[in-house]
Amino acid sequence: MKLIVAITGASGANLALKFIEHLPLDIETFVVLSKSAKIALKHENNVSYKNVLKRENLRIFKDKDIAAPIASGSFKIDKMIILPCSMNTLAKCACGISDSLITRAFTVSLKEKREIILAPRELPLSSIVLENMLKLSRLGITIAPPMLAYYSKQDSLEAMEDFIIGKWFDLLKIEHNLFTRWRNDVQ
Numbered sequence: 001m002k003l004i005v006a007i008t009g010a011s012g013a014n015l016a017l018k019f020i021e022h023l024p025l026d027i028e029t030f031v032v033l034s035k036s037a038k039i040a041l042k043h044e045n046n047v048s049y050k051n052v053l054k055r056e057n058l059r060i061f062k063d064k065d066i067a068a069p070i071a072s073g074s075f076k077i078d079k080m081i082i083l084p085c086s087m088n089t090l091a092k093c094a095c096g097i098s099d100s101l102i103t104r105a106f107t108v109s110l111k112e113k114r115e116i117i118l119a120p121r122e123l124p125l126s127s128i129v130l131e132n133m134l135k136l137s138r139l140g141i142t143i144a145p146p147m148l149a150y151y152s153k154q155d156s157l158e159a160m161e162d163f164i165i166g167k168w169f170d171l172l173k174i175e176h177n178l179f180t181r182w183r184n185d186v187q
């Protein structure tokens with residue numbers, strides 16, 4: 001599988017780094033971080049994404065590199081996830097604005113009718129945001145925000161994060177063992 005992972009400047013950009021770390025190595029992964037994503041990572045986690053993103057299955061592109069392979073529909077890609085998706089990027093996606101590699105890759109994935117998942121992060125949600133989400137959902141895009149759940153008895157922040165990452169893996173049909181499924185023990 002060829003997967004684009006776009007990281008934008010919403011809270012929890014570190015979740016995207018963990019998501020990438022959990023990806024099986026046979027998934028060819030194309031990573032783009034917006035300028036704001038790098039700022040958010042610095043403020044919230046004080047981590048350098050460059051130190052984390054050192055895996056053989058990754059290719060990292062600059063958000064201003066609109067000549068990157070993933071900017072063209074002729075370059076074969078299977079799926080795309082924007083994780084987390086800022087309200088700014090969400091609005092651009094809903095309007096078809098392609099002024100960066102992330103938004104260009106999104107519009108290309110949309111026109112090529114590829115599977116796209118957006119993980120918007122904001123609280124509360126304004127009517128503008130809700131309308132943007134509805135518009136995108138009606139276009140076939142999966143809106144899957146990072147939402148907590150308690151039913152698989154997570155006992156740490158790490159387990160909570162693994163649960164959310166596992167849900168995104170489920171949507172992308174990537175096998176994982178990140179959480180215990182509801183009533184998995186019942187025949």
Ligand SMILES: Cc1cc2nc3c(=O)[nH]c(=O)nc-3n(C[C@H](O)[C@H](O)[C@H](O)COP(=O)(O)O)c2cc1C
Pocket residue numbers: 007008009010011034035036037039040041043044085086087088089090121122
């Ligand atoms: C630490 C930090 C946390 C942020 N959290 C959010 C957030 O959760 N949701 C959001 O929409 N914007 C958030 N922002 C604001 C966005 O980064 C800002 O709107 C930016 O223009 C988004 O640009 P991008 O869409 O190109 O990444 C945050 C900014 C910082 C610095």
